Amino acid sequence: MTPKTPKDASTTAPGTTPAPTGLSRRALLKTGAAAGAASLFPAPMLWAQNIKDVKIVHAGQSYSTIPNIAEQANKDLGFTVEMQTLDQTTQTNRMLTQPDTLDVVDVPNTSMKYFLGRDILMPLAVKDYKWWDKTVPLFTQGTYPNGEAYSMQGYAPIKAQYYTSEKAKEYSLTPTEWLVGVPLYYNADTIGIRPDLIDRPIESWADLLSSDFNGKVALQDGVAVGVPDAAMALEAMGDVTYVDKGNMTKEEIDATIDKLIAYKKDGHFRSFWTTFEQSVQLMASGEVVLESMWAPAVTEVRTRGIECKYNGMKEGYRGWYIMMMGMSHLDGLQRDCAIEYMNWYNSGWVGAFISRQGFYNSVPENVQPMMTENEYGYWYEGKAATDDILNPFGKVMETAGAVRDGGALWDRMGNIGIWNSLMDEDRYLVRRWQDFIAA
Amino acid sequence: MATRKRKRPASFYVLATLLGAYAVFLYAPMACVYVLSFQGPQGGMSFPMVGWSTHWFQVLFQGTGGQGVGDIPSAFRRSIRLALIVGVLTMIISVSAGMAYRRKFPGANFVFYSAIASMVLPGIFVGFGIALTFNLLGWRVNWFSSGIGAQLTWTLPFGMLIMFIVLGRFNPAYEEAATDLGANARQRFWMVIVPIILPGIIAITMASLTSSYEETARTQLNVGTGNTMPMEITGLLTAATSPVIFAVGTVTTFVSFSLVIASLLIMTRLAKRRSSRTAQ
Amino acid sequence: MKLNPKAVSLLQVAPMGIIFTAMVLVPLLIIIVVSFLDYDFARVFPEIYLGSWQDVLTSQLTLDLYETTFKFVAIVWVITFSLGFSIAYFLVFHVRTLQIRLMLLAAIAIPFWTSGPIRAVAWVPLLGREGLVNQALLGLGIVDQPVAWLMYSEFAILVAYIHLLTMPMVITISNSMMKIPGSIIQAAQDAGASEFQIIREIILPLARPGIAIGTIFVVTAVMGDFFIVKTMSGGQVNTATMAIVTELNAFQYPPAAAKSVLMLAIVLGLVALLLRFADIRKELTK
C-alpha cells in the first residue's frame, strides 16, 4: 500500500496560510501539519524516510487491537503501530485524563457523549477519508440501505457521526463535511438460547422475563446494555410503556427499576455478566438458558459442541457500533500517519479479519475481496456455508451447511429495535441501578 | 520451639485435619486452573476437557503466533520490569521507614495513617486521582514515573506493616551490644540489624513483587502505553475466551513455586548458618 | 556531625512520607474537592453541588450498602481469624521443624501468585450448577437437584473471600506466635495450664499484634474489594466499594468521591479503634 492520503492532505488541508506567532495551539498544529505535508509533496521518498520514526498508539477493544492487525499494519504502512487493549472504563478515563498518551482510539457508541466539546478528539474532514462513499448508509445517512429511517431509540449511529463544523461542540444529525470518526464495525445483538434445555421457540424479548425461566436468565451488567435489554423485555411484557426506551424519563427509569427489583427479589436472574468469558461460561455450563449475548460468544459456545441459538426477536435487535477516532493532540507527520492508518484500517484486510469474529465492517465492499466466497456468503449474505468457517486464528467455527442465525447482514442490521444507549438521565439511572443491585 | 515432646496430643490431629481440609479448599480452584490449561486446542475455559494438549502453552510462549491472544510476552516483560523495580524500592523505603518507627518522632501518626488511607482507598480512585493530578500539572503519565508511584501506594503500606511485624520485639540489646563493641551506625545496620531481619526483608520484596505484578486498579490509568500483564488478561477476558489464560496461571504458579523454593532454601541455609554459629 | 535521633527518624521516613503525600494525599485532596462539585457525562463542573453528599448521608442505599459490607466484614473476619489462628497455632506449636513449617507456609501462599481474574474464573467449574461440587453432592445422593446458591450468591462471595484472606491471617499471626519464647509456654505448662488455657491466657494476648495486622489486612481488603463481589455474585450484590466502582464506571466522579471519602473515614475509624486494642507501633518504640 502506498501512502496516498498525506499527499492529498497537503493539497487540500485547510489553514495552509502561515500563522503568525501567538496563535492558538490548534492553529499552530494545523500549520505544522500542513507545512510538514507540503514539503513532502515533491519528494515521496522523503515521506517514506520521515515516517519511519513515527509511532501511532492505537488503544481499543480486544477484538480490534489484536497483535495480528498491528503486525499487518506494520507490514503495509511505513510507520510503527503499537496496540493497547483496554477495557472501556480504563480507556475512557485515559482519554479524559491522559489524552496525550493515545493517538488513535476506537470506542463504543455509548461513550461518544463523554467526549463532546472537550477538545480531546480530532475531527476528520470527509475528504480525508477515502471510503465515505462506500460506507453503509447506517452511518452516512442515518438510514437503512433501502432509505428507510431506523430506530432512533438509544444511541443510534447518526447521533454521533457528524460535527456541525470543524470546531463544533455539537454533533450534527445531518451530513456535514466533518466526521466525528471512522465507523469500524457494528452488530445486531439478541438473546442467546439453549434450545436443548428449552422446549419452545423463543421469539420475543418478553421471554427474558418469563417465569418459565426463573433463575436461569442472565443479562449484561451495567446501564449501557443491560437496561436497554431489560427495557425491550419489559415493554414486550407490557410491564412498562416507554416514549423512548433508549432515553428514558425519570418516571420511566423508576418504573423500570422497580419492576426489575421485583423480578430480582423473585430470584429471576442468575447473573449479570461483565466479560465475554463470563457470558460464554454461563451459557456453556448450563447456568442459564436465556442470556443477552454477543454473537462471537454464541459461536464460542457452539464450538464446544453445545447447541446455542441466536435468532432475532420480533421486537427487533439491539444494535451497537464502534467508532475510530484520532486524538486532537496529533499534528504534523503523526497526524498524517494517523489518518493514513484509519484509512488503511477500513481498506479491507482488517475488516475481513474482524468480520471472521462475527462483526460487520462499515465498508463491506472492501471486505468482500478479502474473504472467500464461502466466508462472505456465510457472514454477510446469510448463505449456508459450503465449507468450514474458520475464525481469524484458524479455528473451525462452523462446518458446511451452517447458516448464520438471523440471516444476512440487512436481515439482522435492518431490524434494530434499540441501540445501546447513554441516556440523558444517566445520572439518575446509575443511581437507581445501584438500588437495583443492592436490592 | 518448645512444646510437649511426648505423644502427640489429640489437638495435633484435629488441627492437622483442619490444615488438610484448608489445603483442599485452597487448591481446589487452582487445580481447575492447572487442569484446564491442558485443554485441547478446540476446548474452552470450562469443563469438559476437549482432549488434552500443551497447545495453550505453545500459544503463550510463541507470543502472538497468529492466535490473537494479545501480546502476553511483552506484557509479561513489562510487568516483571515494573515488579522488580517496585519490589526493590518498596524494600528500601519500608526498611528505612520501619527503622524510623523505632523511635517516637513528630509526624509518625501522619505517615502511618496516610499508609492506612492508601490501603483503604479504592484502588481505581487512587489511580484516577493520580492520573488527574498528573493531568492538572501537565505531566505525562509513564510507567517509570506515575506507574511506579501508583504501585508504591499499594505496596508500601504492606511493606510498612511487615516491617512492624519484623521489628516488633526486636531486642535492642543486639544493637546495644554492637555499639559496645564499637560498631558505628552503618556497621550496626549492616552487620547486626540486616542479618536479623533478613527474612522480613525477603518477605517484603516477595510480597511487593507479587502485589505489583497483580495490581491493576491503580496501575491501569498511570502506566502509559503498554499494558501490564493483568491488564492484558482483563482485556482478553472482556472480549475473548481462551484457555491460554489458564496456561498463564499454571506458568505463574510454576515460576512462583520455584521462586519460593529458592528463597526457602536461602532462608533455611541462613537459619542453619546462624544456628550453627550460635550453637552452644 | 551527629543528628538528633528524631531528625534521623524523619530522614528515614521521608521517602515514604513524600510518596504518600504526592501519590495519595494530593489525589485525596482532589477527590475531596471533586465530591463537592456538580457533574454530568464524565464532566465535573467547578460549581458547588452538595447533592452527592446529601445522597450519601441520607439515603437508604448507603445504609443497605454498609449493612451488606459490614456483614461480609464480620463473617469473613470471624472465619479467617478462627481458621488463620488455628492453622498458625498448628504450624508454630505443633510442627516441630522450621523447614516443614516454612514449607507449609509456602504451600499456603503459592496460590496467591496466580492473578485474581484467573482464580475468579476457576470458581464456576467448581461451584456452578454443573460444577464439581454439585456433581459430588448429586453423586453422593445428598441432594437430588443441583444446589444453585453455591455460585452467584453471597455464599459464593464469602467462599472467595475466605479463600483469599485466610493466608494473610496465617502469616501475620504465625509471625507473632513465633516470637513467643518457648520458655514462656513451658512456664505456663509448669503452672498447670492446659493447652486450651495456654492458648487463651498466653498465646492469644501475645499474638495480638499479629492478629491486629491480619485484621487490618482482612478488613481493608473486604471493604476495598469489588472484584470478588461482582464476579462471585454475578453482579447481584452491592457493597460500599461496588457502588463506588459502578459510579466510576459511569464516570460520575463526584458521588463516587463522596462515597470514597465516607468509606475512608469509616475504615480509618475502624483501624484507630483496632489500634486501641493492640497498638502495633508501641512494640517498636519500646
Added chain:
Amino acid sequence: MNLSQLKPKAALPEPEKTHLKQATQGHRFDAELVAVTKSYGPGAPAVDDISLRIPRGSYCCLLGPSGCGKSTTLRMLAGHEDVTEGAILIHDEEVTHKLPVDRGTSMMFQDYALFPHLSSLDNVAFSLKVRGVATTERRKQARAYLELVQMDHLADRLPNQLSGGQQQRVALARSLITRPKVLLLDEPLSALDPFLRIKMRSELKRIQKELGISFIHVTHSQDEALALSDMIVVMNDAKIMQAAPVREVFETPTNAFVARFLGGQNVLTSDTHQVSVRTDRCRLGRSPGMRSLEGQIAMIEYQGNLVRITLQTTLGDEMTVLQSDTEYFAQNPQIGDTAVMSWHPSDEHVLDPMQAG
C-alpha cells in the same frame, strides 16, 4: 504471714518447721535419675547414662562447663525434654512420662519467662488462675508469695518495667506458688550483676531452707555452687564426674577434671599417681619432709587477706600457691623469680585416672 503456709501441699499444717516435716513424708529421695540418656539423633548423646539421687531437702547444684549436659538434665527433670532412655523419679514416684505439671516440679527459667502481658501479681497468680481459683483468693495468695521474695511493693508492674533482679524474684515467686516438691533453677543468677548475685544467692538459700524442699540449680560458677550447695554434681561431656556433698567434692575430687573445675586444687603427678593438693596447703620455698616442684613466678594476685601466686613449671603446667598476706610480705617474691613450691605428702589426694577427652 507465716511461711509454713507457703509450703508444698503435702506438708503438714503449721506451726512446725517445714524442713522437719519433709522427714515425715516417708520418701527416700526428692529426685532420682536412673540411667538417663538423652540423644538428639545419631552422634554423641547430650546426656549419657547418668544416675543421680538427690536426698530430701537438699540444695543441689549441677555444675559444669557449657555444653556438658547439665541444662538438658534439668529440663528432663522438668519434663520439658523427652528422656531417650532411663527413668526419672520425684519423691520416689516415677514421672518419666508425665507432663511437667504432674511431676511436682517447677522450673525457673534462665530468661525468667515472665508473661510479658501480665503484671507481677498476675504472673504469680497464673497457676492458681488456671486451676480456677477465684480472683480475690488467688491475688491474696500471690501477694503473699511476692512478700516472700520482697516484691509486694511492685505487684502491679509489668515485667518490662522491672529490673533483672526484680524479674527474677517474681519468677521465683511464680514458681513457688505451685508448691513444688522440687524447684528447678536454670542458671538463675547469670544475668545479674555481681553484687545482686551474692544477695540473691543468700536469698535463694534462705528460702530453700525455710521451705525445706529441694532446689536443683544449674550453674557454671564454682563460687555459686560452693556457696549454695548441700550437694554438688559436677558434669562433663554428658557424664557425671562426681556427685557428693560439697565438702567432699572440694576436698576429695574424684578426678583431675573435678579438681581443676572446682578450683582451689593443684593437679600434679606424684609417684606416677595423679594427685591433687589444695592450693592453700602449698607454700613457697623448700622444707624438709615436703615434696616440691620448681618453676617461675608468672603472676601474683593480691586478694586482701590472701595472695594468689601462680607458678609456671618447667613442664609448662601452672601451679597456684595461696598464701596469707603476712607470709607473702615476709617472703616478698617477684614476678619472674625462680621459686619452689612445696607441700606435705599427707596433703596429697590421689585422683582417678582420667579417661581420654
